[in-house]
Amino acid sequence: MGIPGTCHDVRVLSVTPHGPHGAEHGFFTMELENPGIAQVAAGQFIMVRPAAFGVNPIWPRPFSISRLTPERITLFVQACGRGTDILAGLRPDDPVTIWGPLGQGFAVEPDSPTLMLAGGVGLAPFVEYAASHPYPPHLSLLFGHRVPLDCYPYEGMARHIATTTFLERTPADRETFIALLDGQVAAFAEGLVLACGPRPFLLTVARLVRKYSARGQVSLENRMACGVGGCLGCVEKNALGGYVQTCTQGPVFWVEELSLTEDA
């Protein structure tokens, strides 16, 4: 899997706001040189540390790989804090250190009807998932979002697979979205359900996966420091009441492995 165990110094190829409204909402695409990563399981992530971080912020930032080609690694990023704000301001040729791919990606089952459930920036790993899936006619996407659709790498996916989108304008819309999720998970109960998005969204998906006895995976976004299993900071409570590490044993877990409560 790629080149494990090496930190690579690469250059930024581009940092581009996504679509006409991307800059306003902080959604952007970052392309980095690919230092020779041959393969990624969609849902795996890389750690990104631009030289511009210095010692502040202290942690690198983890991002799922949104697209991998021999020439470039594409990340889809939402600027929402100290680290991602600095990333958004990088320019072509700026030096960045990356390592990975890390962790466990989503299951790929060519013969299973597969439902991808994405919330907001959680769409990122599904771009690679759809692009590398051996049988895309089996794929279906339900995408919930809060800002205009053109802020996300959605259009390219919609050309190849069946998609449904839902714009959440106010918190009151959430019930409608949950009803939509409910129907879709029910429809894919015999297939495979995959989810990536904010924690409340994942908790809802997990509840529905259990409700319909579906087979489901969620990609967690627990805060990480090291990303390689050294700090035990990103743990999540498993179904047995112990802890698993999101960085090495996840970020993608089967729903049944985890307890998935409000507070990790």
Added chain:
Amino acid sequence: MTVDTKVRLPGMVLKNPILTASGTFGFGLEFADYGDLTALGGIAVKGLSLLPRLGNPMPRLAETPCGMLNAIGLQNCGVETFLRDKLPRLPWRETPIVANLYACDAADFAELAGILSAAPGVAALEVNISCPNVKAGGLAFGQDPGMAGKLTEAVKKRAGNKPVWVKLSPNVTDIVAVARATVLAGADALTCINTLTGVSVDIRTRKPRLANVIGGLSGPAIKPVALRCVWQVCRAVSVPVIGVGGISSAEDVLEFILVGAHAVQIGTANFMRPDMSFRIAARLPELMAELGIESLDSYRGTLQAG
């Protein structure tokens, strides 16, 4: 110019002064893909207790300016699993492995020391009397010179021929008093410093950023505090001091040697990038050559403080 990075400590010679700090480098194995573990001066492994510990609830981490807070709560697999599954996989013949130990009372500390001292692969015991993230003992042990001395003595009695290092807390009025008490009780070396206690809060949710509320601050933000502690302790005691706190470059390493440290531990910087300790170990001899420093022994404690 060839430089000498060797460090002589009680019971061992390190090939260079770069150790990894307990709790920031797992059991070493997690980082083995990112560098050669035998290129390090030593490895202080994740804090061990007699029985496995679950640790604290999430969230356990918060990022702070030039640093971070953690409240892991000494989650670990327990000493037996360490000795059976982890230690044999470490290159302990080439690289000294320092076992960091934590217990809730003197009797358990002694028992743990007895178990670890019987392991050929353990080069030294590092007594954690300064963890801010556990309810029982931990920091309280390290804040009282009498208690710190008593625990040191208990460990020392059962440590056989293994050197005993005591890891001191900066969360005290007078770190020198605690240092002296532990040396009097038989400490062979002192590790200075553990994390500083701190809190981070979210003004929107009105919640603390750590489930434990209080955590331990680490990273470059605490380097001046660590340097001050190491300088004070080195002037007060005759045993070697291992400096730790915010080191993220070879230059930082020399700062600690300059104020008197024998060796250093790299902690939070391992989270900045997983090859950090290896990079610093590789860079140090180059930097020493650039500065005309022939050996660490010749440079140690030469701060000209007037």
